[in-house]
Amino acid sequence: MTRLAVYPGSFDPITRGHEDLIRRGLAIADRVVVAVADEVAKQPLFTAEQRVQLAKTVFGRAPRIEVRLFQGLLVEFAREIGAQVVVRGLRYVSDFEYEYQMALMNRKLAPEIETLFLVPAFDLTYLSSSLVREVARYGGDVGSLVHPAVARALAARFRRRK
Numbered sequence: 001m002t003r004l005a006v007y008p009g010s011f012d013p014i015t016r017g018h019e020d021l022i023r024r025g026l027a028i029a030d031r032v033v034v035a036v037a038d039e040v041a042k043q044p045l046f047t048a049e050q051r052v053q054l055a056k057t058v059f060g061r062a063p064r065i066e067v068r069l070f071q072g073l074l075v076e077f078a079r080e081i082g083a084q085v086v087v088r089g090l091r092y093v094s095d096f097e098y099e100y101q102m103a104l105m106n107r108k109l110a111p112e113i114e115t116l117f118l119v120p121a122f123d124l125t126y127l128s129s130s131l132v133r134e135v136a137r138y139g140g141d142v143g144s145l146v147h148p149a150v151a152r153a154l155a156a157r158f159r160r161r162k
């Protein structure tokens, strides 16, 4: 049986932290689908299409990774593609409450799907898309935090806003 994991998120934008988690996911699954949420809670910096495109650029033709856009409930999407596992990253204690609630609700909705929490690399623990956006917004160097294509997209996005 092919073990398929889904790694969902807003990816606004995808960071080196996400990349690390996705690669860790490949150690426990045969394939990982990076599921980019179409609708996100806050007004995103990048459109859904841009977020998908950036994630696709980051992973290029990596054979066991696929980037997909999804709408609606995550567990419905996971069922649709036949994923048995949802992978989420846990960085700090502050992540825990929200992640735990979400995992339990997802289990209520789809008991056959397991949530698996993975811990990022030590030097990426502080990283988040929102911090990356903030650093880039004020002209800080995000070169070591994101893929070069993402750094270019951020620079273009904020240049346009000035």
Ligand code: PNS
Residues within 6 Å of the ligand: 008, 009, 010, 011, 037, 040, 072, 073, 074, 075, 101, 102, 105, 106
């Ligand atoms: O990167 P994020 O913003 O932490 O990702 C959150 C995301 C997109 C994974 C979550 O909001 C989600 O799964 N949204 C889709 C709707 C859904 O299924 N919500 C969870 C029900 S408990």
